[in-house]
Amino acid sequence: MSKGLFISFEGPDGSGKTTQIKLLSEYLEAKGTECVLTREPGGTKVSEEIRGILLDRANAGMSYTAEALLYAAARAQLVAEVIKPALNDGKAVLCDRFVDSSAVYQGMARGLGVEEIYTLNEFALDGIRPELTIHLDLSAEEGLRRKTKQAELDRMESEPDSFHRLVAEGYRELAKLEPERIKTIDASLPVEEIQEMIRGFVDGLK
Numbered sequence: 001m002s003k004g005l006f007i008s009f010e011g012p013d014g015s016g017k018t019t020q021i022k023l024l025s026e027y028l029e030a031k032g033t034e035c036v037l038t039r040e041p042g043g044t045k046v047s048e049e050i051r052g053i054l055l056d057r058a059n060a061g062m063s064y065t066a067e068a069l070l071y072a073a074a075r076a077q078l079v080a081e082v083i084k085p086a087l088n089d090g091k092a093v094l095c096d097r098f099v100d101s102s103a104v105y106q107g108m109a110r111g112l113g114v115e116e117i118y119t120l121n122e123f124a125l126d127g128i129r130p131e132l133t134i135h136l137d138l139s140a141e142e143g144l145r146r147k148t149k150q151a152e153l154d155r156m157e158s159e160p161d162s163f164h165r166l167v168a169e170g171y172r173e174l175a176k177l178e179p180e181r182i183k184t185i186d187a188s189l190p191v192e193e194i195q196e197m198i199r200g201f202v203d204g205l206k
């Protein structure tokens with residue numbers, strides 16, 4: 001068993017995960033817990049290179065299976081190089097997306113199947129699972145409205161609205177399946193209010 005604390009953050013594109021992760025790390029660090037902030041796909045040299053392939057709009061013809069395997073490959077490297085060592089050192093790992101993103105985007109929205117995705121990822125996870133997952137719930141429309149302020153959309157963001165609706169709905173379904181681990185918060189609430197709720201969930205862990 002690892003000594004650290006592993007918390008993942010999930011939700012549609014533009015749901016404010018990055019801001020909340022940063023605020024939570026400030027809270028934990030102030031209490032003396034060293035934090036490692038990372039993201040998926042990415043967080044290591046190899047995983048960032050895989051991220052480049054996954055999000056490159058030039059790769060529009062990628063098969064859904066290849067996509068799922070590439071996300072799992074990026075995850076395997078992040079687990080081995082960053083997450084596992086940090087947890088063994090007793091640190092808190094705050095991860096922007098983890099395996100639940102694959103369950104929702106590839107398993108549900110692409111239709112590969114949630115069980116199939118979790119099974120595929122067992123090999124990548126090496127027994128590592130988040131103790132707590134914060135799901136920032138945002139309607140697909142609001143998520144895209146926030147994102148369209150960006151100059152250019154990546155391969156996943158440029159999927160049609162119907163895909164993003166499946167993602168938003170998929171997260172709600174997944175949260176219902178594992179209510180003990182996955183805590184849903186309305187992402188349209190003020191940033192400080194969301195952070196208060198997250199801190200409450202984290203404090204309730206021990």
Ligand code: TMP
Nearest residue numbers: 013040041071097098101102105156157
């Ligand atoms: P982000 O860094 O903006 O969240 O970009 C990552 C994109 O990849 C986002 O659209 C969600 C998607 N994604 C998956 O489809 N499956 C996964 O397993 C992960 C981690 C992300």
